[in-house]
Amino acid sequence: MTGWVVIIGLGPGADGLITPDAQAAIAAATDIVGYIPYVRRITPRDGLVLHESDNRVEMERATHALQMADDGRRIVVVSSGDPGVFAMASAVFEAVEAGPADWCNLDIRVIPGITAMLAAAAAAGAPLGHDFCAINLSDNLKPWSLIETRLRLAAEADFAMAFYNPRSRSRPDGFGRTLAILRECCEPGRVIIFARAVSTPDQTLRVTTLDDATPEMADMRTIVLVGSSLTRAIARDGAPFVYTPRSVAQ
Structure with a gap:
């Protein structure tokens, strides 16, 4: 065989x-x-x-x-x-x-599959509609210094960002450090989405801003999406639609 x-x-x-x-x-x-x-x-x-x-x-x-x-x-x-x-x-x-x-x-x-980043983005609207990057915030297999460098460069390039493994019991402080770095680099009104247990009956979706985000909003079942400076939230009854325009003014 x-x-x-x-x-x-x-x-x-x-x-x-x-x-x-x-x-x-x-x-x-x-x-x-x-x-x-x-x-x-x-x-x-x-x-x-x-x-x-x-x-x-x-x-x-x-x-x-x-x-x-x-x-x-x-x-x-x-x-x-x-x-x-x-x-x-x-x-x-x-x-x-x-x-x-x-x-x-x-x-x-x-065989390709549907990653949580894409399921979370679909649940919120289209926050990854333009250029974006994905960063694993776990420092189990790479040093925190590399994570910090990538966070700063992604913010400088004005990417929308998707964060995997943001916060766990063994790594309770890393996401707080991530928020602190973003607050140094981005405006306080930057849109952030916390998508927990996405696509399951336990799914929760919280749309907030960088200024109002706290470490406790994330755990290992959460994907965190951070918009670019162009990402917009359309207010409506219930959670807003969040999207990033497909074009950038020249």
Whole structure:
């Protein structure tokens, strides 16, 4: 039997946002490999083995998937959102590069998914309608000094920004530092969106300004979107529509 590895994203939370290609890969798999809560989104069935692991063992998880594929099994590596956005696709290819030479010839495919950044933007309107960037605020795999440099340069370039992993129990202070940097670089009325548990029944969407934002508004289930200087909020009953115009005055 010829093995393979398919790396998929399960979308931001709603089952309807899992792509048909990802569902087909799951249906054909012999094994599912991933972080505990993502694996538990997969419906068990006869002939399917579920391999759960902690969120800080990405390289071990990727190596295990490749070893099983090399043995002829059909492996799906699951992430949330899109597997190429702060997720498992990079880890798998890092493991390929570090592993045996014949792993380079394995059948490895990446299936794109809907990342939380895009689901949050859709829920708010179109805040990423012009140039934007995404920054992971976790300093587990990179130093805080690099995060700060990227924040300042993104603000200087007037990008809209999407922040992943803004605040956790083990990193309670980083998002407060992020807000402080933005307040040094941006006007106080800059639009900020806190989208929590986006696309699930627990979804909440809070639209506020940089001046009124507090660290407690974010946690690990929250995507934070920061508008550019051009981003606008259209007042209406309920949450405003937020969008960034597609053009910039010349």
